[in-house]
Amino acid sequence: MSSGTVSAFERSLGRLDVGVARTSADALDDALGSATLDPVVGAPLPFENCSLPDWIPTDPTPADLKRAKTGVTAAELAIADYGSVVIRATPDPTEQVSLFCDRHVAVVRAEDVVPGMSEAFERLAEWTAAGDSAIIATGPSATADMGALVKGAHGPKEVWVVVVE
Amino acid sequence: MSSTRDEKAARIRHFLATEGDAVAEGTRGFNAGRYESVARLDDYEELKDSARAIKKDAIDRLPELVDQLRESVEANGGTLYVAADAADANRYVREVVEGEDAETVVKSKSMTTEELEVNDELQSAGVDVVETDLGEWVLQLADEAPSHIVAPAIHKSREGIADLFEATFDLDEPLETAVELTMFAREKLGERIADADVGMTGANFIAADSGTLMLVTSEGNARKSVVVPDTHVAVAGVEKIVPSVSDFQPFVELIGRSGTGQDITSYISLFTPPVDSPTVEFDAPDVPMTDGDVDREFHLVLVDNGRMAMREDDQLKETLYCIRCSACANSCGNFQSVGGHAFGGETYSGGIATGWEAGIEGLDVAAEFNDLCTGCSRCVNACPVKIDIPWINTVVRDRINRGEGGKLDFLVEGLIPDEEPGGLDLGKRFFGNFSTVAKLGSATAPVSNWVAKTRPARRLMAETVGVDPRRDLPSFERETFRVWFEKRGGSQVPPAKARREAVVYPDLYTNHVQVERGKAAVQTLEALGVHVVVPDVPSSGRAPLSQGMISTAERHAHDVYSALAEHLDADRDVVVVEPSDLAMFRWEYEKFLAPKSFERLDMQSYEVMEYVYGLLHAGAEPTLLSTPDEGDSGVAYHSHCQQRTLGLESHTVAVLEDLGYDVVTSETECCGMAGSFGYKSEYYELSMDVGEPIREQFEAADAADRTVVASGTSCLEQLDALLSRPTRHTIELVAPR
Numbered sequence: 001m002s003s004g005t006v007s008a009f010e011r012s013l014g015r016l017d018v019g020v021a022r023t024s025a026d027a028l029d030d031a032l033g034s035a036t037l038d039p040v041v042g043a044p045l046p047f048e049n050c051s052l053p054d055w056i057p058t059d060p061t062p063a064d065l066k067r068a069k070t071g072v073t074a075a076e077l078a079i080a081d082y083g084s085v086v087i088r089a090t091p092d093p094t095e096q097v098s099l100f101c102d103r104h105v106a107v108v109r110a111e112d113v114v115p116g117m118s119e120a121f122e123r124l125a126e127w128t129a130a131g132d133s134a135i136i137a138t139g140p141s142a143t144a145d146m147g148a149l150v151k152g153a154h155g156p157k158e159v160w161v162v163v164v165e
Numbered sequence: 166m167s168s169t170r171d172e173k174a175a176r177i178r179h180f181l182a183t184e185g186d187a188v189a190e191g192t193r194g195f196n197a198g199r200y201e202s203v204a205r206l207d208d209y210e211e212l213k214d215s216a217r218a219i220k221k222d223a224i225d226r227l228p229e230l231v232d233q234l235r236e237s238v239e240a241n242g243g244t245l246y247v248a249a250d251a252a253d254a255n256r257y258v259r260e261v262v263e264g265e266d267a268e269t270v271v272k273s274k275s276m277t278t279e280e281l282e283v284n285d286e287l288q289s290a291g292v293d294v295v296e297t298d299l300g301e302w303v304l305q306l307a308d309e310a311p312s313h314i315v316a317p318a319i320h321k322s323r324e325g326i327a328d329l330f331e332a333t334f335d336l337d338e339p340l341e342t343a344v345e346l347t348m349f350a351r352e353k354l355g356e357r358i359a360d361a362d363v364g365m366t367g368a369n370f371i372a373a374d375s376g377t378l379m380l381v382t383s384e385g386n387a388r389k390s391v392v393v394p395d396t397h398v399a400v401a402g403v404e405k406i407v408p409s410v411s412d413f414q415p416f417v418e419l420i421g422r423s424g425t426g427q428d429i430t431s432y433i434s435l436f437t438p439p440v441d442s443p444t445v446e447f448d449a450p451d452v453p454m455t456d457g458d459v460d461r462e463f464h465l466v467l468v469d470n471g472r473m474a475m476r477e478d479d480q481l482k483e484t485l486y487c488i489r490c491s492a493c494a495n496s497c498g499n500f501q502s503v504g505g506h507a508f509g510g511e512t513y514s515g516g517i518a519t520g521w522e523a524g525i526e527g528l529d530v531a532a533e534f535n536d537l538c539t540g541c542s543r544c545v546n547a548c549p550v551k552i553d554i555p556w557i558n559t560v561v562r563d564r565i566n567r568g569e570g571g572k573l574d575f576l577v578e579g580l581i582p583d584e585e586p587g588g589l590d591l592g593k594r595f596f597g598n599f600s601t602v603a604k605l606g607s608a609t610a611p612v613s614n615w616v617a618k619t620r621p622a623r624r625l626m627a628e629t630v631g632v633d634p635r636r637d638l639p640s641f642e643r644e645t646f647r648v649w650f651e652k653r654g655g656s657q658v659p660p661a662k663a664r665r666e667a668v669v670y671p672d673l674y675t676n677h678v679q680v681e682r683g684k685a686a687v688q689t690l691e692a693l694g695v696h697v698v699v700p701d702v703p704s705s706g707r708a709p710l711s712q713g714m715i716s717t718a719e720r721h722a723h724d725v726y727s728a729l730a731e732h733l734d735a736d737r738d739v740v741v742v743e744p745s746d747l748a749m750f751r752w753e754y755e756k757f758l759a760p761k762s763f764e765r766l767d768m769q770s771y772e773v774m775e776y777v778y779g780l781l782h783a784g785a786e787p788t789l790l791s792t793p794d795e796g797d798s799g800v801a802y803h804s805h806c807q808q809r810t811l812g813l814e815s816h817t818v819a820v821l822e823d824l825g826y827d828v829v830t831s832e833t834e835c836c837g838m839a840g841s842f843g844y845k846s847e848y849y850e851l852s853m854d855v856g857e858p859i860r861e862q863f864e865a866a867d868a869a870d871r872t873v874v875a876s877g878t879s880c881l882e883q884l885d886a887l888l889s890r891p892t893r894h895t896i897e898l899v900a901p902r
Contacts, residue, residue, distance in 0.1 A: 059453045062451075062452075063450035063451055066447075082428060090442070091441050091443060092455060093442060093443050096454065121410070121413065125410045128435055128437050129374070129410070132437060133434070133437045133441065133442070135432055138430070141384055141385040141432070142383045142384070143383060144425075145300035146326055147322060147346075150347040152348075153347055153351060153383070154354070154385035155388065
């Protein structure tokens, strides 16, 4: 994807109050160090060129999940117009790790950032046709049911995105 | 006032007082957000068109899509059950839950399970059912019904929720802020989700090709309800099916914007169940989640419950296009004031609720709130699938008038108002037959006006036809607009010297009541070089249509077209002063006239200021019209609902600004009068409450000295009631003096 698309993605994330960092595969460790709060849990990244550093445990128990402040997962797709990250559900607890902790850190490859919803749906249609599930997540969990906008109704209170170039 | 009217008025007064403020704040915020959010889309109209086309195609092919979906769900390892009605659906759900030996079921908000009353069924089987949507949970604790399709507890204030929590739970210290309340709810619900044996959700859309459910949420409770327990039961109306996952795309872009003004909600889940995510066994806290046996079970319950019959009903069919976004409710002046406990039925609320409740529950339920749709049409452009919601309300009103009981039936042969069934409300008959009233009124003016204002007459009118005694009645002119025009010798611009020729349509009010604006229209057009004729044309049928007398309205349409046909043939334009009549010509007449007739009238008819705009832009000389007096150029302008829906507000503003006026426009959706609605005693207070924002705006410091102008008869009457300063039709402001 063009760097213009990534920039547009960053602008959308800015509007959503989502922290974003660009990094390389080699520097992912440092970038995650800055983006996470301990204790951390993760789900393995399904990427060829990068993986989570060893200090992020990727086979959590329910107790780990409950205790963790930060959950790190891949987002295999992102949508620049909306600042959305798309989390594919896998037999690894990717969905839970992205959902239960107060902070969700999504690792996105720059080439997986698409400009808009129609491009995203080209890929989503392929995934779902193969029987997969996915979540288009845009900013933190939120509710206005208690009389004002509150972040973190059931899911994360804050979201960070690390773009790997 | 009759006792029924008394009861209705008392009910409305109750909701205005108890829930009105919270609902107004919420819905007006959502509605303002909707305008901002859709304005950010470059292709809003195209998205709406494709959304509508997808729903139309899906409903047309529904039986075939159900078969395809069954194959997809079964191929994925799930089960699909089509439930004929609520009892059937509840039985199936109960059996699944009992089969799991479930003690606790967690639910993510689903209007369909509200419709079925699944919770009652499960609770009577000894199962603990917990709503996990924060708003739904609040209502469950309070034992109340939702009042809004998207924000079910919109009618509850933060203080009310804090009191409820205080009363329900043994709290160490009271909860006050929205954050405290939300975090308390999150923790309580987190425990219940951890314990749950079965997760139930609805579905916003279902793709036939892959068996994928799309769920739109912001809180994340649907995600937790699906991934934590090992059994997922999804319950959805059969109309939620679309052919493919690609068809979700326009709805993803439209649904949040249309409902709450969010570009997109936090979570759009595309679940293809059973999902691959492992379950979370909180009672085995130290076993890695990947070690467990993932043996998920999935049941999709598709509910008919009247929907397949609606599909066969030409008039109610479009209700099935509804995507439950709530834009119709949020954009509705009456809903903003009174909320869904008044403007709603057993389950559904807001504009489209009439269609749902008529189809699912029956006409008797729809009849309880159908009159709250005034036909103002503000919801029409708000609807992301372009459903003509006021038309559905009109059709249902017609059926209610005919006393067709709870069953659906096609429209039967027309009845003229005086031959309407005996049960037809006298008020409806009076307002529906207003053309006769107006003719009599003018013929006997000023005696009729004097009689109408006497106390015995007012009492009689209140008791028989339900006109609220607090309303000023229209004052009929002895000399009608047409008689004035004939007496002056017709047009003062001869056809040979004319720029164009136009019919000024003598609508009911212009002809009998607001005669001055008719004169102003003629003088304005003539000043701009138009040869004018004012022929004898019947009333448009708007009045009977508003009362749900469709066949009477249709007769008017044919008569109007007959009277205008020769003028249209002679290439005369038809200029309409009253926007609600123009809206009939451009909108409802499509349902009544032959296509060519409709097209001709549609193409050749104009709202009066739209026409003036066209003349000025074609080179007519603006200095021939009235311009502001020195130091007095401020205008506060309220456009008419249907005029705005037709996109014609801007023409008036442009003309006024071209002439040198400084224009402030009203921000509210509706003034609250909407024709006969505000006259009816049971709706008087609601009508005045809806008008409150416009009164506040026009009395605020920056508008208080401005000249007030409006475009519609009912708007002017309402503004007269709301404001202490005089009001005028815009054409009277610009007419040469």
